[in-house]
Amino acid sequence: MMIAGGVALPVEPASADPLEIIATTPGLADVIRQIGGDEVDVKLLTPGAVDPHKVMPKASMLLKLKRADALVSMGLGFEHAYLPALLEKVGRADLGRGATDVSTGGSHHLVGGDFIGQPLEVPTQLGRGAGVDVHPLGNPHWNTNPALMQNFAVAARDFLSKLRPEASETFSANWRDWDADLTAQITHWQTWLAPAHGRSIVTYHRSWAYFADAFGLVILGEVEPKPGMSPTTRHLAQLAKSMQQQQVKLLLLEPWYSESKLGNLPRMTDVAVVKIASMSGKQGYLAWMGELVAAAARAWGLEEPQSSPLTQPGAQELGK
Template sequence: MKRLTRLLVIIAAFLPFSGAMAQIKVFACEPEWAALTQLLGGEKVTVYSATHARQNPHHIQARPSLIARLRNADLAVCTGAELEVGWMPALQRRARNSKVLPGKPGYFEATDHVRLLEIPGQLDRADGDVHAEGNPHIHLDPRRIRQVAQALAQRLQVIDPENSSAYRSKWRAFDQRWRKAIRNWQRQAKPLRGKKAIVHHREWVYLLDWLSIQRAGSLEPNPSVPPTLGHLAKLRDMKKPDLIIVSPLNDPKPANWLRAHNSAPVVILPHTVGAVANSGDLFAFFDRLVERLLRIER
């Protein structure tokens, strides 16, 4: 009997928290949505990020560990607009979790809630265009992040109605802090207005749009098609841009080649939360973005 009691005590210690304490399990496709969901859900959610800052979200393997995570999720938060088209549908098929299928409240796509840029006139996948539904990299504009956050806060209330008031107050606190931060970043970045930037991958389009920086071209002839010498030569012959933007994931050679010819500065910007030191949450991420852009002014 004594042994049985001891056994029960041990089992109880390993049991998860009971009903009222249960957290909503969130599967975030990218680090930026993991960070946003954590801000909006706080202690009511446990968030798993399917990808990290050293991975290209266009190209992810549908690994068994990801399938297991999605199988147990209450909510999946992804970018959409075909960013995850190469892996998320495969995960959804194999996870057999009806809660997180397209059309269900448990599947949230950020791009459903903002206006997309660069929607192509006609599909041309033969050229390797991975932005066939429009440019999906909306997280590089904090105004669009705010729109996504508002929709995501509402979705959390649908998934977990018991905690609605907690999600509403977290949204209000986030919104107040975020709007103030946006005003600060915009004030700091004023000297960048009207500058001309060449980017490696066109993920930076939303950042440039927000800060009124002109798009002078991209090192990739088409999204995710590696730069060619012929294409780089065209960029070399253009008027000199004010900066060349790359992410830590990009091969630095094309940008360095161009710099060697036109002496425009190359700026390495974090493309997501955690991509460079001290960019571990959304506020710090935009702090680093603006700070690094302003270095060209010095």
């Protein structure tokens, strides 16, 4: 309102610049874009859907963080290779501090791992023998459970509303649309993979615990004997034997791990090796999750249900 000569004159609110949000993964960036709409300009801190262990902290990232309005990260040490070092240098109290291996959030830093309830695979003891990529706070790959991404979306809506209260209606409306889409998809995916409930899978890295938890799958083991360590011939032989006994049909391998490290495992077990990133890329979160479910279903020869996912009976609630 502008006061002129004692008379209040209504003025058009100046259109604010979009909030500049930095996200550490394309999946988080996609959700923030869906909810934020034109009110946000989301940029990636990292090169995209890549192995987070290989991302190098760079000075250009410092600039991105310094100039951003807010930061969105996975948390639970997912970004331990680069984010704690950057946060320690950037020195913004509202983005939080880089602690030893994890980043702690601030008023302008949304940490997704804070909204998933109890993390899976929290180590009961820590030691050098546990492997290289050990996460003391638990498995950080929560994004592979779409229900947990729903939880994150609620937190993202509230986070954006706090940053820009005047656009909270927009954020709520965008969130409702996105959440409805995801809910329908979850029902569809659950129905599709329901026949595989209780079946065993093998993964290369320990990235898929939340996916297995979401769809009632059992992880028989990992190709890595310990997180971050290359498989030995002995370990592969033992794993192959277990896979044959359990008739494992699906092995999930991120594209940044070499297929050659599987050795003779695929030939010995007749397993379908599905090469897919454990995070969404440019295709967006829903499309990526759809690709993941479809690839898993193909491994078991499961036909896609034809009925509308919204009316599909018997869909199970994903574990939140």
